[in-house]
Amino acid sequence: MFESAEIGHAIDKKTYEAAEPALREALLEAQYELRQQARFPVIILINGIEGAGKGETVKLLNEWMDPRLIRVETFDLQTDEELAHPPEWRYWRQLPAKGRIGVFFGNWYSQMLQNRVNGRTKDAQLDQSINRALRLERMLCDEGALIFKFWFHLSRHHMQARLKSLADDPLHNWRLSPLDWQQSKTYDRFVHHGERILRRSSRDYAPWYVIEGVDPYYRSLTTGRILLQGLQAALQSGRGATPAPHAAPLVASPDNRSLLNSLDLTQVLSKDHYKAQLATEQARLAHLMRDKRMRRQALVAVFEGNDAAGKGGAIRRVTGALDPRQYRIVPIAAPTDEELAQPYLWRFWRHVPARGKFTIFDRSWYGRVLVERVEGLCAQADWLRAYGEINDFEESLVEHGVVLVKFWLSIDKDTQYQRFKEREATPFKRFKITEEDWRNREKWDAYVEAVEDMVDRTSTEIAPWTLVEANDKRFARVKVLRTINDALEAAFNKNNQPRPCGLHRDGTGRLVRTHS
Incomplete structure (x- = not known):
């Protein structure tokens, strides 16, 4: 699934500079049409390998488009308030309104992947989490949302080369985080379980796009074009129109008996x-x-x-x-x-x-x-x-x-x-x-x-x-x-009452929820 994102895609600077203005203009036009129509929201999920250019790409999109209509959310460590609620609560309350764009870092896929990579869950629990994510996405898409799911990828070789380059650069080594070093040690598990997530959760209504992150020009143009094509298609298709029903309502019982008319409404209390x-x-x-x-x-x-x-x-x-x-x-x-x-x-x-x-x-x-x-x-x-x-x-x-x-x-x-x-x-x-x-x-x-x-x-x-x-x-x-x-x-x-959430301590000693 990641083979095509490890072959060394690259675009020279001249080609990039020739294509960038038109793409930027088209994205801005699509964004303003989205705001004017206000028929559906856009949700962009950002996932993938650390150092593959996730943050840089989103920063560039904010420069290309109107940042006032884009809201970037990061879901990393859970707050005490979030831990006191069901895990989906933190995502629902940050959903973009119709006509707006929401970018989610550390989203529901990031949480389940980290738990699996770190051994806090098994494959069966991961699959359950994937199924819950698909139910959420299906519901959002049925309500009209347009969902893009991006996986920014680096091969092990390119990831290690990036880490070494940054570590040796005194002006930029501040960009290295503990998560970068941690993922360098768990790369194989991360890619293995990441592939399972992408394979099981890529659907026609919310497909995954794998972007090779080595070359910033290729990465930026590819991401921008995918967003533009998806936005234009949704704006032209009348997205938000209700699909045809795929189920029939229940039929009344032939003997005219039902739950309501079988109630004894004569019951009284003195x-x-x-x-x-x-x-x-x-x-x-x-x-x-x-x-x-x-x-x-x-x-x-x-x-x-x-x-x-x-x-x-x-x-x-x-x-x-x-x-x-x-x-x-x-x-x-x-x-x-x-x-x-x-x-x-x-x-x-x-x-x-x-x-x-x-x-x-x-x-x-x-x-x-x-x-x-x-x-x-x-x-x-x-x-x-x-x-x-x-x-x-x-x-x-x-x-x-x-x-x-x-x-x-x-x-x-x-x-x-x-x-x-x-x-x-x-x-x-x-x-x-x-x-x-x-x-x-x-x-x-x-x-x-x-x-x-x-x-x-x-x-x-x-x-x-x-x-x-x-x-x-x-x-x-x-x-x-x-x-x-x-x-x-x-x-x-109830003897087997499940805990309202699974809690564990992360590397900083902070209590965080384990998502099953």
Whole structure:
């Protein structure tokens, strides 16, 4: 795979100087068209051999193009904040918006490769990491992103020659880093495992480009031309248009039985029993949140449900047991312009809590397969693929110590009508009822179908849905609290509970995460 990048590609200075102005102008024009159209972001992943010109090439691209529209991110040592979150969090929060370019050094491939080269993981774990990276890239590309993956290469001979040349040069030996010397000792392993990564992760939607890094003229022109061709093709192709659906929605059961209509909505809790059980479960939650084992977990509660099903009241009973510093409520409404410029999961990734914290989502990422589906706010292909993307997202959370509980608060149509009328008749509740609520009620059957599909496709062993019979608010509130408490206790007591992250000390003695 690296043979063609070790044959000594070179371009003379005269040829370079003749080609560089036109390439620079074309790249700048493409960049401004990208900004003007603002239909998709560009993500450039930089990987490869130390000393192969990665930094020099990116510096040159910033000179050729408008650096105000390019953001370069380096992911080397993880901060304490990053270590307290799932590993993907650090990448999601730095994604470029539509119309912008993001350059990622030390990206997800760098992390997995270093762990494999240094013996912290095995081939099976490396392949798992590759598969997770491909799921992320597939999702980003489906959302319209244009991804370039560059591997800058040097043969062992050229790498050693470069190190010797720099070491003997008193004016430039400061450019040598410990990583350069380390990689000179692990070169064969680095190339071997790097080839495995490239072979298994080069896809039509995000291919790898191997660039020989010996000659700076060849390296610069080749990289610039690849970027230009990719940008021009994407700008001309109408990138961001939704592909045709490749799966069918679930079909209603012929006998008209479903999860929702099989719920016993007549369940009630008397006022006395409610007070006693509410106090018990709130005390239990307060105790669990102060448990020292919570330091290794995070808690996420997702609240979805019919309009007027009592989500707000249930959330208030949950938070009523806690210190406000222990939790955060994230209300989800229509996306802002900033959020619309990113993949739809971005707005949720940035609110993922650190270990020891509790985040409540009042509506959530399931809006893609509920309101956006029913109201036609996204194409069928978008909400169909969202089921798999949501399952991957939730698996990433759970794998790294997040206790995830998901509630659908269900009421019948008559109960909803009564609550709507009650809100209209009560002055301090009128703000809760809008014309949109009445309009959504007319699409009751369509929402029921969407909820059925949602539960069938996303209630998994690691992140099951809890359907809450909410005709009686007291019964619903106690069930919600008890479910959260049971989930926390199960996570604390699980004998084979994986650590929320693998930690080891690097050469500086700093704690860093091992990516599996």
